[in-house]
Amino acid sequence: MILRIATFAGLLIAAATPAAAQADFGGCLSALRSTIVQGGVSAATFDAATRGLQPDMKVLDFLNDQPEFKTPIWDYLAALVDEERVADGKAMLRQWSQALATAESRYGVDRHVIVAVWGVESDFGKAIGKRPLVQSLATLSCYGRRQGYFRGELASTMKILDRGDVAPEHLTGSWAGAFGHTQFMPSTFLRLAVDLDGDGRRDVVDSIPDALGSTANFLNKAGWVSGGTWGFEVKLPPGFNTGLAGRTKKRPMADWERLGVRRIDGRGMPGGSAGLMMPAGPNGPAFLVTKNFEAIYGYNAAESYALAIAHLSDRLKGGGPIVTPWPTNDRGLSRAERREVQAMLNRKGYDVGQPDGAIGTKTRQAIADFQVRNGMDRNGRASGSVLDALRAGR
Template sequence: MSRRIALPLSAGLLFAGVAPVSAQAEFQACLSGLRSTITAQGVSASTFDQATRGLQPDMKVIDSLNDQPEFKTPIWDYLSALVDDERIADGRAMLRQWSQALSVAESRYGVDRHVIVAVWGVESDFGRAIGKRPLVQSLATLSCYGRRQGYFRGELAATMKILDRGDVAADHLTGSWAGAFGHTQFMPSTFLRLAVDLDGDGRRDVVDSIPDALGSTANFLHKAGWTQGMTWGFEVKLPPGFNTALAGRTKKRPMAAWEHLGVRRADGRAMPGGSAGLILPAGPNGPAFLVTRNFDAIYGYNAAESYALAIAHLSDRLKGAGPFVTPWPTNDRGLSRAERRELQALLTRKGYDVGQPDGAIGNKTREAIADFQVRNGMQRNGRASGSVLDALRAGR
């Protein structure tokens, strides 16, 4: 459940679509203070003024600040939507289409091209979902309201520096509610540190240049510690009675030590050299994985193990590997994006307003599912799952 944070009364009125004079004055006063701080960092006043002229806060980003699905969605739902047949097919097409740029990125930074493309697929569905919120508006709002204002003020300053340098066109600088933008969703400060000009046009543009986005992602992973030729990890089988207290991404030990404890690769292959930590994303009854420092590099892109596992698994699927050997510990499977669209279409036929069937499970879809579950004697949880889809298909 989303937890609303305490805001000034005038900010609360903005949630209801009201913009009283006091709220406007409050936001403008905040912007004035930000202007002084950011121009003191070398950003031209004209750049700041042009970017903020007539700017109004977008208070919807405050709710988003407290609702991050990586930490709430069951792992089997999360991965079912991120690593499905559509994304695997699209990823293989991208590997072919952008092979030249990927070759340059791979040779320059030593990062496996399949991992680069997997990041691209998970972050923006290969550029289809890069975000439509103006970065300046989102980051200015987050800089003036809510928690972590200091962090977002740094990102707003970085955005202004990007505009000042002209790397990305101002009207193309849109992204997520939190300010991530481009094909592989860099935060502005990350862009300033790690974006590269792979296509050689003199600009670092992760929005309109796919080669720049791919090269920048490779550089990020390289700087995060990616080791060329090393696996990210692999699925394993645990022996009966295994001590799960040994699990933990950072509790690394030699592969030979894991083997001595009875841990075996799920595919039956021999253990490689090096060291790894053991992760159990769904507990001891679900799939288990030994993960290396390369998994940690992926984790650095977005600090959630579910996220890193999605990229790691997608990269393997792009190479031709199959699904995990051990099933997830649930009797109600997660749905692919195609199945989610089908579920939404079937709900629409029953008279529910879920919006356009796009596979994205929002509040309208969850509320419709919850109502359908109650009417059909099912557990009410609003979850888009196999049992709900099966019931809809059966015409219940």
Template sequence: MTLKPPLVCSLLATTLLSLPAAADASFDRCIGDLRTEAQTRGIKPETFDTYARNLEPDNSVLGQLDYQPEFRTPIWDYLAGLVDDERIADGHAMMQQWATTLQAVEAAYGIDPATIVAVWGVESNFGRTVGKRPLLTSLATLSCQGRRQGFFRGEFFATLRIIENGDVDAARLTGSWAGAFGHTQFMPSTFARVAVDFDGDGRRDLVDSIPDALASTANFLAKAGWIGGQPWGYEVALPAGFDTSLAGRHNKRSIADWMRLGIQRIDRTPLEPSTTAAAILLPAGEGGPAFLVLRNFDAIYSYNTAESYALAIAHLSDRLRGAAAFVRPWPTDDPGLSRAERREVQTLLTRLGYPVGEIDGVIGKTSREAIEEVQRQNGLEPSGRAGRYMLGVLRRLAGTSAGTGS
């Protein structure tokens, strides 16, 4: 039987109206299941009912599940925004401001101040960017929808435990879409495992206690196998004809063995021919910088399991100790931009009539779409990427000189 158009429209409208209701009902059932499971984990029913029973899903977090900049962004872009002059200056200021605390943390856990401050800078820009999403809402959504629900359920229950123990007020538990929170962005389960009360107030508070956050980060690295007095690694020069199949973080051999294969520090400072295990890292292939990485690099890597992330912290820590930038350039003719230059990109886009929101140096969806439109209008590939070349294009279009608007 052929349905008449009015009936088709009526049925379609009824179906569309029923979809949100069905989704809400499914989420409500899931919350009920979580409440039951919470009790089996020793979480009091009144805790769950007070903080979680009436949660509503935030489906915007689902789109973040498969997007991680550590794996998608070219490493020269990733590092340019994380290890720039601005962050190095801020890091030096924080090392001076918190010197007494950092010295006490180093004495307790054996982690040097530059490494701790580098983690702080990369994770939250020294507490300025900690995330605004309510943790319980994000984690409840991810516990009930999408993939990895089992993992996120564990984080959801760990968050309830933080609240129940009185470590952090529920209203202060905001963070990333995945549940990382505080100055050094711990996941709730990581908090449960390694967070410490360093300021002695009886609470482990990574949100409002910088001493707790710095000490907890040091405790994490110590438990991850950090070796005091040993560097994370070095930039090295590869010999001609080096077999790149030998590279890789898991392909370890002694430093003495690497020396026999012709590996040298890039600055020609002699390596010590020791039995210490090390690996060769080629984050941009054989055409870019090469690194000999030791056990402490692995400890940093365990914080976020991405080599580009670990390299950002390692490099920032070196810069905070006074080291120079990498010697060998990245294999690109269009280098990445610092945050000051990214703010300039946003300022120039705004000047050209493209509203990009807050001028914050974060090239998000709106900024990328504006860049794509400028690229189309000027016969360029619409990549949406903000690199050195695109900054030059925007400067010419806006009639400005280098540095204007940054």
């Protein structure tokens, strides 16, 4: 059970200066210590984890960040489900086949979906995150918005340390506290992490089998139906009533078939029920999604995220790309293509840093300037038109 900590009036107000922030931080930690220790964590564990700790005020920038650019779904999927990730995922399926077979057998979840979660969440362990969880969560517990939520996650982190599941120096992750190969929040770890490798510890950082098994257990508890599909791409008949669409508006597959909905691959409809999802509106791809899609959605409540995992799992099985074109004349780019854009921008004198395929502020600003200089619409998007213009030497 996650410990919820009461508000500490006065102590938890964001400070105006770094020095004042650090002074308040010590008082805040003292109050947190009392409540967390009362919740069952040893004082020695709390003290060892927070000795000399200073706040990381940069995490508040991430907390309050409002992205200037909204990512179109075709850009999102182009980077998350590219040929590079498909090849890497197939290699992981081979390398970890024994652990995946155990997880699949024990929890009934398709191994391709487990590996797809791994690929989307951390690029198969390449991007786990480097921020110390205790520092990030303690800072977020004392300053900014949603302090109650982050105090619960800090208490859960202390319990993980108290139990010795993960080495303290390896307990790093995202600014918000997600950690491990498949990015569990600490409270989720306490509820659902499993010891698949049988060494007596649940370690989703240094044990890939534990991470894969824990992900399978999460999806199982979220309602995954063994042997079932997440869904599939469909073709809609002319004049279809798009008011019937909606991921949660489930109806029998037979009803969709009577309405003229057909699988894009020409196969027959399975049993069960599904909702119709049109993530880019009526002019883009459409999908019938089942209860298993809802289980994936429960991992991170965003339809684009769940679709990326679902589609990647199909590609890992040997399936092809989404058939229906996205409603854009300016295609999204793979990570290799994004790295190419960044490298060419650097050669033109822009400073976007080491080309890594991640489109951050520097890359967007450089693209926007390049677009203005070349008479293009200024949107800062790493897109096909930008890549083509750079390749053409403009």
